[in-house]
Amino acid sequence: MRYLRWDETLFRNYEVFDEDYLPEEYLHRETQLNRLVSNLKPALRGARPVNCLCLGPPGTGKTTAVKLIFKDLSEFEGVIPVYVNCQIMNSKQQVFAKIFRAVYGYEPPSYGVPFTKLYYSVMKGIGERVLVVALDDLNFLLSEEVANEVLYALLKAHEEVEGVKVGIVGIATDVKLAARLDERVSSVFHPDEIHFPLYGFEEIRDILASRARFGFYPGVLSDEALDKIAELCYEYGDLRFGIYLMKLAGLEAEREASRRIELRHVEAVYEGSRRVFLKKSVQALSDHERVLLGLIYSSDELTTGELYRRFKEMTAVGYTKFYEMLSKLESIRLIDTRFEQRGGRTRAIIKRYEPALVLDALEEF
Numbered sequence: 108m109r110y111l112r113w114d115e116t117l118f119r120n121y122e123v124f125d126e127d128y129l130p131e132e133y134l135h136r137e138t139q140l141n142r143l144v145s146n147l148k149p150a151l152r153g154a155r156p157v158n159c160l161c162l163g164p165p166g167t168g169k170t171t172a173v174k175l176i177f178k179d180l181s182e183f184e185g186v187i188p189v190y191v192n193c194q195i196m197n198s199k200q201q202v203f204a205k206i207f208r209a210v211y212g213y214e215p216p217s218y219g220v221p222f223t224k225l226y227y228s229v230m231k232g233i234g235e236r237v238l239v240v241a242l243d244d245l246n247f248l249l250s251e252e253v254a255n256e257v258l259y260a261l262l263k264a265h266e267e268v269e270g271v272k273v274g275i276v277g278i279a280t281d282v283k284l285a286a287r288l289d290e291r292v293s294s295v296f297h298p299d300e301i302h303f304p305l306y307g308f309e310e311i312r313d314i315l316a317s318r319a320r321f322g323f324y325p326g327v328l329s330d331e332a333l334d335k336i337a338e339l340c341y342e343y344g345d346l347r348f349g350i351y352l353m354k355l356a357g358l359e360a361e362r363e364a365s366r367r368i369e370l371r372h373v374e375a376v377y378e379g380s381r382r383v384f385l386k387k388s389v390q391a392l393s394d395h396e397r398v399l400l401g402l403i404y405s406s407d408e409l410t411t412g413e414l415y416r417r418f419k420e421m422t423a424v425g426y427t428k429f430y431e432m433l434s435k436l437e438s439i440r441l442i443d444t445r446f447e448q449r450g451g452r453t454r455a456i457i458k459r460y461e462p463a464l465v466l467d468a469l470e471e472f
């Protein structure tokens with residue numbers, strides 16, 4: 108029996124498959140990159156940039172686009188680009204502490220600094236430079252009202268401290284985010300909305316092929332395996348899933364001491380990786396969204412009307428909110444809504460994907 112030598116591997120660079128790896132090639136998003144560049148360009152002249160919001164379903168390249176642009180920006184003197192992940196830094200204090208670090212190059216005092224003091228020291232420290240703040244996963248701050256406070260504090264900076272220039276790049280999966288901000292913020296925040304739609308099959312295949320070129324040795328990934336990964340990833344929408352699947356298929360091939368990743372390796376790891384991803388998606392939902400998903404997955408087939416009636420009985424949530432939740436579940440591909448003709452009437456029918464796996468993922472909550 109053949110076994111792998113200790114130094115034998117299919118992976119040329121394992122890091123290429125990491126969650127926060129910045130790819131060498133960023134494909135099929137020229138329009139979005141151009142919009143970001145043209146909006147942020149005024150910063151290079153020392154002027155306030157145009158605020159933007161990058162919106163789209165998970166795994167469509169929003170974070171990557173902004174990180175690549177911010178990497179370029181960091182080369183320019185006079186611009187302070189700061190990237191904040193709001194899922195991790197989820198208070199006003201934490202967001203501004205991160206900005207403080209970028210402005211001064213050292214930590215702010217960790218105890219007993221009132222927010223106003225931290226805020227004004229940040230603004231004074233900017234001086235003639237231009238601060239550009241990316242707020243990733245902005246929707247995470249929204250339920251707590253923190254998003255409104257952070258945005259308001261940044262939007263009002265130039266009125267609070269004369270001459271201060273601040274630009275904002277928000278990133279969110281909720282395409283209606285701007286409409287959900289409070290009046291005080293929306294009256295002064297008119298961002299350029301840059302949309303990141305789901306990738307088509309060919310685009311996904313190209314991106315995954317590029318990732319494989321940097322991650323595996325030449326010829327390791329068979330065409331059949333690549334096609335299958337692209338097909339499964341396309342169904343799911345999130346590119347992160349395709350990249351993860353490719354990594355697991357590589358490990359599976361190594362486990363078999365195979366020199367190539369074949370279709371069977373992808374098939375062997377598909378269900379396990381899908382479980383991991385579903386669990387993450389379900390974990391990221393709100394309690395009400397999970398109740399709704401549970402209702403959908405515990406019946407065979409439902410019309411939207413029937414579903415709303417049952418959901419309302421349990422939660423007293425209104426129709427607009429219900430509809431928003433349904434669209435969200437659809438945009439992250441946990442459900443599918445189709446129109447069907449029955450008895451001379453057109454009805455919206457909700458379809459489920461892989462019920463056994465989704466119900467397992469829901470069971471953990």
Ligand SMILES: Nc1ncnc2c1ncn2[C@@H]1O[C@H](COP(=O)(O)OP(=O)(O)OP(=O)(O)O)[C@@H](O)[C@H]1O
Pocket residue numbers: 125126127128129130132133134135136163164165166167168169170171172279280303314346347350
């Ligand atoms: N156009 C692209 N070219 C190369 N790699 C890409 C592209 N788009 C996305 N990716 C890769 O897909 C993965 C997910 O992308 P990213 O994190 O940017 O998505 P996102 O839209 O910000 O997702 P979320 O909303 O869940 O944060 C990353 O590994 C990223 O490198």
